[in-house]
Amino acid sequence: xxxxxxxxxxxxxxxxxxxxxxxxxxxxxxxxxxxxxxxxxxxxxxxxxxxxxxxxxxxxxxxxxxxxxxxxxxxxxxxxxxxxxxxxxxxxxxxxxxxxxxxxxxxxxxxxxxxxxxxxxxxxxxxxxxxxxxxxxxxxxxxxxxxxxxxxxxxxxxxxxxxxxxxxxxxxxxxxxxxxxxxxxxxxxxxxxxxxxxxxxxx
Numbered sequence: 001x002x003x004x005x006x007x008x009x010x011x012x013x014x015x016x017x018x019x020x021x022x023x024x025x026x027x028x029x030x031x032x033x034x035x036x037x038x039x040x041x042x043x044x045x046x047x048x049x050x051x052x053x054x055x056x057x058x059x060x061x062x063x064x065x066x067x068x069x070x071x072x073x074x075x076x077x078x079x080x081x082x083x084x085x086x087x088x089x090x091x092x093x094x095x096x097x098x099x100x101x102x103x104x105x106x107x108x109x110x111x112x113x114x115x116x117x118x119x120x121x122x123x124x125x126x127x128x129x130x131x132x133x134x135x136x137x138x139x140x141x142x143x144x145x146x147x148x149x150x151x152x153x154x155x156x157x158x159x160x161x162x163x164x165x166x167x168x169x170x171x172x173x174x175x176x177x178x179x180x181x182x183x184x185x186x187x188x189x190x191x192x193x194x195x196x197x198x199x200x201x202x203x
Contacts, residue, residue, distance in 0.1 A: 006032070055087075058129075060105035060122050062087045070094075070103060077101045082139040083126065083155065085109050085148065089183045093141065096192040101139075104129060109147035110154055118154060126155070130162055137169045139198060144177045156203045172201040 001007060006028060014024035031039055055061065056068035063069075070076060070090070080101025084090055090103050106121040129135065140155055142148035152172055162168050174197030176190050177183070183191070 059103045060087075060107060060125070061090050061103060075100070078134055079136040080139065081129065081135045081137070082141050084141050084183070085143055085151070089141065092184045092186065092191060093195070095188050096195060098192045098195040106142075106151070109142055109151040111147045121151075123155070123158070127158070130159065130168070133167060135168060137171060140170065140172045140201065141183065143181070143183050144173070145180050145182070152201065153203060156201045160203055170201050171198045174198050
């Protein structure tokens with residue numbers, strides 16, 4: 001549609017999630033009209049993010065070192081482990097101030113349509129964290145949509161043998177979250193109530 005590098009910019013922006021062709025075009029022209037200093041600062045931040053930000057070796061959350069600040073915090077309860085799909089879900093839950101345990105970020109959800117299976121997620125790492133028996137409650141906080149429910153059910157069945165002697169409790173976030181929605185878009189009150197009313201998951 002456009003010449004050279006302008007079309008390249010629109011194409012690259014269009015590859016971002018939830019950015020359609022029209023949005024990509026609007027952002028591209030915003031960049032063209034923006035102050036060169038602002039554009040340079042944005043480019044530098046993008047490069048710096050890729051060079052310096054990593055994922056926590058323990059939980060998979062976004063981190064600036066080998067371990068994230070939550071895993072390094074001695075005030076967090078290691079007996080409570082909350083499983084989420086993405087790092088953005090950790091931020092959503094932290095905003096509620098209802099949870100004082102640790103997290104495990106799967107890196108997505110089971111979705112056969114998209115070619116994502118259990119082996120593509122951080123399931124092995126989760127099982128390794130549960131192996132020593134220090135976790136007494138596993139909270140499955142995957143999104144309340146089809147993929148999230150499938151992931152929670154899969155994990156509950158996988159972990160069930162560890163809960164056979166009653167040493168591990170498996171729970172799921174309670175109602176209050178809209179079915180078909182994403183965790184990151186839930187407001188603090190709704191998400192807080194869902195945490196307070198979490199229930200055991202029967203599989």
